[in-house]
Amino acid sequence: MKRLIVDGVKVQTCVTSPPYWGLRDYGNNPTVWGGDTECDHEWGPQETGFKNSTKGNAGSTTASDPNHTLGSRFDSSHTWCQKCGAWLGCFGLEPTPQLYVEHSVEIFRFVRDLLADDGTLWLNLGDTYAAARSYQVPDNKYKDVGNTLGHTVPPGLKQKDLVGIPWMVAFALRADGWYLRCDIVWEKAQCMPESVKDRPTKSHEYIFLLSKTERYYYDAAAIMEPASLDTHARYARGRSDSHKYADGGPGGQTIARSLDHMVKAGVNPKAAMNAKGSKQNASFSNAVRDVVEMRNKRSVWKVATQPYSGSHFATFPEKLIEPCILAGSRAGDIVLDPFFGSGTAGQVAEQLGRQWIGCEIQRAYEPLQKERTAQVGLLL
Incomplete structure (x- = not known):
């Protein structure tokens, strides 16, 4: 995205779903977040006296670690730089929700720089329950492949607490200058059963509509019901x-x-x-x-989850993002997805007569993207 910003590229809307906090390791190489970009890092356990900050440095370095031993939540001994306090790990696998929120804000600053002045962001996020054995995300959008991550409950949370990640991110983005315009509830027509006896089964996620400025492009007529x-x-x-x-x-x-x-x-x-x-x-x-x-379209969208046979566990239902693209852009406009995955956002954008830009760190998904889209995309 930095390269796109330097080149002066502008997009009309961003429709995306980032990795949910604490769900699983997708096999990406860990990245250095925060700290001093000039530091010759020495990795080890977090030391007192360091306050990690990612301001201006998110995603600045990708570590060469094919075995993914650094920054793993299973191995906390190689996480923090002992000199500058930088954190080494993958987005979504932060040790605390606060650090995930901080990284989210940093990423979406780049998105805001790419947006046209009247552009919008449609952000899909699911919530998480704190548990000593793992962080549980009851969600069949992400098929469970047996690699959920074990960890202790972070400070400030109790076992079984609903963390509130979507709203934590939304409020942090608002504090960072975004206009938080609407919380849309994605009601799943079918949801993953849960073996719980003391609360209802979770059957919804959120889509937040945010804008860059007070006045922005929004085509209400295009999504009337x-x-x-x-x-x-x-x-x-x-x-x-x-x-x-x-x-x-x-x-x-x-x-x-x-x-x-x-x-x-x-x-x-x-x-x-x-x-x-x-x-x-x-x-x-x-x-x-x-x-x-x-x-006028209501703020509760009932959309069935959609199976996908490809080797990707985070596919959007196409019907879920159609209204986002229709309301947030005109025909011929550019739609951005910085967490492109298998390319659903690009596929739907093409079907609706839009152009798209997709950014994806995992190159293994490139064949899936080509299979689903006809436009020559930009892989970063």
Whole structure:
């Protein structure tokens, strides 16, 4: 992403789902976060007196460690630089949620630099439960391949606590200058069963809509949804003759009231006709005559999880991100996914007439991306 920023590239929207905190090791080489970029690092256990900070240095160095022994949460003896306090590890495998949040903020600063001034970020995150044996993410978007990570419960949390990672990240991004505009609940039409007896089964995740500036591009009409059958126009407060939706009003935006239009929408025309001697007043008549077929999209999205046969365990359901791309961009705009994975965001962007840029550290996913997309992508 740094190279794209230097080259002056701008994207209209970012739709992404980063690795969830504490879920599993995806086999990536550990990266140096924070500390001094000029330091000749000496790795060992964290020492008191160091306060790790990633400001300006996230992802600055990738360690050569084919066996992934450094920075592993199974081996805490090779995690911190004894000289400058840098942390060596993979994003998502931080020892504390606070460090994961700090790294998330740093990553999305690069995203913000890439966004157009009226651009948006759609961020999907799942939550985590603290447990002494492992961090458990009840989520069948990530298929369990038997490598969840064991660890002790971090300071400040109790065993069985819901960590609240999505909101921790969202509030941190807001504090860093993002506009936090909406929390969207992804209700999974089917979810992974859980063997729990003392709480409901977790069946949702979050998508946060954030913007770079106060005024941003958002096409509400592109993602409108069918109105319920009992929806009527809200005109009980009355409507003046000069209102844009009044018959013959300015702008020509009169709501159609023909018999055919009412029948098509499932409204009995007799219910909207003033009979002789009718006691209907004008406001009531308007409310039953104006046909409302579509409404603004709600903030709970019921989308089934989608199986994927490729060797990737973090695939978006295509239907989940379609509204994000439609509302956040125009045809021909560029969609960014900095955690590209198998390339679902690129595939959906192409289907909707958009261009895309995908960034993925794991080159093993490149064949999956090529299989799913036709555009020549940029792999960083």
